[in-house]
Amino acid sequence: MFMKNRGFRAGKLLVLIFLCFSVLLPLFTLFFHIDGEDISKVIHSPQFAPMLINSLITTTLATIFSVSLAFALAWFMNRTNLRYRSIFTVLFTLPMLIPSISHGMGLVLLFGDNGLISNLLHMKFYLYGYNGIILGSILYSFPVAFLMLCDTFQYEDYTTYEAATVLGLSKKQQFLTITLPNVKGPLISVIFSVFTMIFTDYGVPLVVGGKSMTLPVYMYREVIGLLDFSKGAIIGILLLIPAFIAFIIDFKNDNKGNSSTVTRNYVITPNRKRDRIAYIICIATVVFISLPIITFAILSFVKQYPTDMSFSLDNVVQAFDLGVRMYLKNALAIALLTSILGVCLTYFTAFITARSHHSFSNMALHLISMISLAIPGVVLGLSYVLFYKGSLLYGGLSILVLVNITHFFANPYLLAYNSLQQFHSNLEDISATMGISKLRMLKDVYIPCTQATIIEMFSYIFVNCMVTISAVSFLANFRNMPLSLLIPQFDSQSLIEATAFISIVILSVNLVMKLIIYLLKRSLQKEK
């Protein structure tokens, strides 16, 4: 095809340049920054082996529990006659709306030495160490696994189950021979994503790890505390390994093209016993999730925990005195800018790769766009420090926006890519023969047709920007810091009530955003 689409080509070039500067060059810098001597120093240091073991054990156990819980909940939401399923689904995803470190804080407030439940029951829980890390990591990661698995269950074809019933297969046999093979691919993806999430998170173990140091906490302390970038980079590369394996497995899975079509939606048979068990587990999970959040709310509005539990706005006033207003403004500015620019960039990139002919440059673009899935936030943050230090961008809001766009690039990109691929390729042929340019098609056809996806992309980036403490942590300073990073800072100063209040503020902002998105989507649906 030899159409002239200058604007489109210029856009494509700009995206390629952007991805070079936002992904490839910083990553190369990270690799080149490693000092050979430091590798052996880090590996042979006495803390290294225990650190690695701590990370591996806690991550493995937390992944098993988290994915199992998510699997059960996703199954309950799609295969039982539970009432209020949509409310349950919303509640299960609440933990995604607060930073990982807040989950650690929540556990401390509940089960710590002076925790609400510890005091209430006069019991001592052994929270600090493996218990705390595992519990916090489950809270932090299961909503992601839950959403991914819900998606899988939704797209199961019922006709296979009908055929199995006709052949006389029991429910148990059907589960083993139909359901499990159907979800195997997605389940492997989920396991790896959850493993990576937990393995690279420093928020939870920083607060509840106690003496059990993990790799990301070590990296955080080396970089933030000691400014030792080389050692940080070595750990960063270690953290890249599982993420990279996950990425490759996912990519292979995708290429297999598991595109079963749903000819008939699943029909749920009545079964009271099954539904009762589902109710018990779902309600227990809701309690487990909401306890920390309720605690944050209580702590934010009492005089002095645990001695004086009377209502007071002292903590709120104190938090504002310590700069919450300014950091909230920063957070909102970063989240809004990242969402707007991120949506534009990811959508346009997806438009290029999904709506034009397969070419080497398009495949490269697709791969680079997805690669951010394989770069843990802390590693990306560190590579930005190394690459951008001394540049004009460094130290301002723009570097935080840039790093967040890159960090959260892959998911909205894939959302847009999948949406845009659903249009038949003949639309391009028709527009070419009628003299309609690609950019015009984008503006007049594709964007109006995919508004719901665009809103979803915006919401994903916004919420993640509000809760992230990873990529931004090494790049932020007292001026440009977003609100979420105030939590580790206040935690180190033992300002417990203030951290609780910040978690509540972040949760509220995200809830408001989610509500707006919900209303927007509903009005779109009504229009249709």
Place this chain on the structure above:
Amino acid sequence: MEVLKDAKLIVKDLYKNFDGKDILKHISFAVKEGEFLSVLGPSGCGKTTLLRILIGLEKQDDGEILLDAQDISHLKPSERGMGIIFQNYALFPNMSVLENVEYALKLRADLKQNSRKIALSTLEAIGMLDQIDKRPSQLSGGQQQRVAIARTLALNPKIILLDEPISALDVSMREVMKKELKDIQKKFNSTMIFITHEQEEAFYLSDRIMVMSEGNIEQIDTPRNIYEHPANDYIKDFVIAHLDSKLASLCVCTGKNVYEK
């Protein structure tokens, strides 16, 4: 090549290779003004590639395409003065029937001012005037196809290419659309090149049929001549035998001799 005096389109020695495989093997033919030419062949014979090359969506490796005696090989698809209609209609899903037809008109400097008038009159001619506010998703397959035809006709192309446009419809609708297509062609006196793998469609609609197999033209002639004087065994097997067996089964099940009637 038989050179037609009043040829609208002349294709000379067209050659195309994909991944080492010859898709079109130096084929030549011509189409007259106002003619309905069917390109008939099984899947993989190169007919769709031919269509895409004619309109400029693919580039030939060799050969010439002359429209009104002008070489159009180097022109962009939108500059060739041709329109195309696909099996899946390819309507713009977010636009109403009227907007679908009017959209491309509005982007053309020469048609912009009268775009609404042209769109409405084309839709009227095609019998879709009462549906202009509906979205494509609210229309039946046949109605969507009519809108796709109107959208192409409105731009007043010199030649309309149709890529199996009625194969996606259900059987009863196909019969209706076949008749309508013929009526539209007469009404607008359009030159049409119609791609199909269905022998009956080609025989019903065409002034002439071009039978293709494996990148070659096996025969190009009127339906009657092809039926009465098949050029080779391929035509006998693929075209004549197929039509005869259909006819024979019709005779058996109705008990009538259709030939006599």
